[in-house]
Amino acid sequence: MDDACALRITLLSRPALLSCVRRTVEAWCSLTGCAEAELAAVGLAMDEAIANIIRHGYDNSPDGSIEIEFHRDGPTVQFTLTDNARQVPLESICSRPLDEVRPGGLGVYLMKETMDEAVWSHRPEGGMQLILRKTMATSPEVTMREHDVR
Amino acid sequence: MSADHTFAVHVESTDVAAIVRPVGDVDLSSSPMLRTSLEQAIAQSKPRTIVDLTSVGYMDSSGVATLVEGLQRTRRADSAFLLCGMSDRVLSIFQISRLDAIFTIADTLDAALGTDT
Numbered sequence: 001m002d003d004a005c006a007l008r009i010t011l012l013s014r015p016a017l018l019s020c021v022r023r024t025v026e027a028w029c030s031l032t033g034c035a036e037a038e039l040a041a042v043g044l045a046m047d048e049a050i051a052n053i054i055r056h057g058y059d060n061s062p063d064g065s066i067e068i069e070f071h072r073d074g075p076t077v078q079f080t081l082t083d084n085a086r087q088v089p090l091e092s093i094c095s096r097p098l099d100e101v102r103p104g105g106l107g108v109y110l111m112k113e114t115m116d117e118a119v120w121s122h123r124p125e126g127g128m129q130l131i132l133r134k135t136m137a138t139s140p141e142v143t144m145r146e147h148d149v150r
Numbered sequence: 151m152s153a154d155h156t157f158a159v160h161v162e163s164t165d166v167a168a169i170v171r172p173v174g175d176v177d178l179s180s181s182p183m184l185r186t187s188l189e190q191a192i193a194q195s196k197p198r199t200i201v202d203l204t205s206v207g208y209m210d211s212s213g214v215a216t217l218v219e220g221l222q223r224t225r226r227a228d229s230a231f232l233l234c235g236m237s238d239r240v241l242s243i244f245q246i247s248r249l250d251a252i253f254t255i256a257d258t259l260d261a262a263l264g265t266d267t
Contacts, residue, residue, distance in 0.1 A: 019177065101222075
């Protein structure tokens with residue numbers, strides 16, 4: 001991973017912070033020069049990931065901690081989300097069938113659909129970890145910009 | 151800090167429709183306010199309930215779930231539920247989750263007011 005772009009933020013489990021995280025994620029991803037639609041997809045995946053932690057991990061308690069590490073390796077971006085929330089059974093983290101038209105149950109589906117990888121695990125010290133990874137379709141301008149920086 | 155600073159929902163009604171106009175991002179922070187306004191609009195028992203999304207730049211699954219609830223409530227009341235004014239970004243979440251075929255989606259509020267349902 002390219003540590004020059006590494007970023008780490010910690011936030012409390014408060015829904016009011018979701019828009020700040022989305023904007024931060026999209027601004028950070030724009031360093032790769034990726035298309036607007038890809039920025040939106042990553043922003044949505046991160047929103048859904050954090051919302052899931054708030055609702056299902058911390059049961060809407062506003063004082064839980066969520067740490068997000070941002071890494072980039074060329075066109076691939078990776079986000080590692082760690083929390084100290086309740087460890088939910090990994091087999092319970094799944095999408096609902098899309099032909100069931102009912103409220104809820106779409107978050108996991110959207111994360112998996114918009115990212116290349118979404119992998120949950122239990123942290124040995126407690127809490128959960130989620131790794132989201134996506135390879136962006138970078139434009140030629142990105143290469144030029146990176147050369148300019150060097 | 152509260153989502154109230156950046157999110158609002160306006161509800162108005164005509165003879166034939168209750169119109170709900172959220173303004174701002176619809177996410178886990180703001181979707182409860184949208185839900186309350188939708189319930190109030192649907193309680194007016196108009197032939198159709200229209201959600202005008204012209205001023206919504208972003209929506210996540212909690213917003214979609216709120217709209218699915220509204221759709222189900224109006225179906226039980228045998229009235230129509232329409233969405234209009236979606237940006238490409240908002241429309242994309244309905245397309246990804248294949249709900250664009252479930253909702254009646256009009257381009258504009260005028261079209262929603264005139265749509266045969």
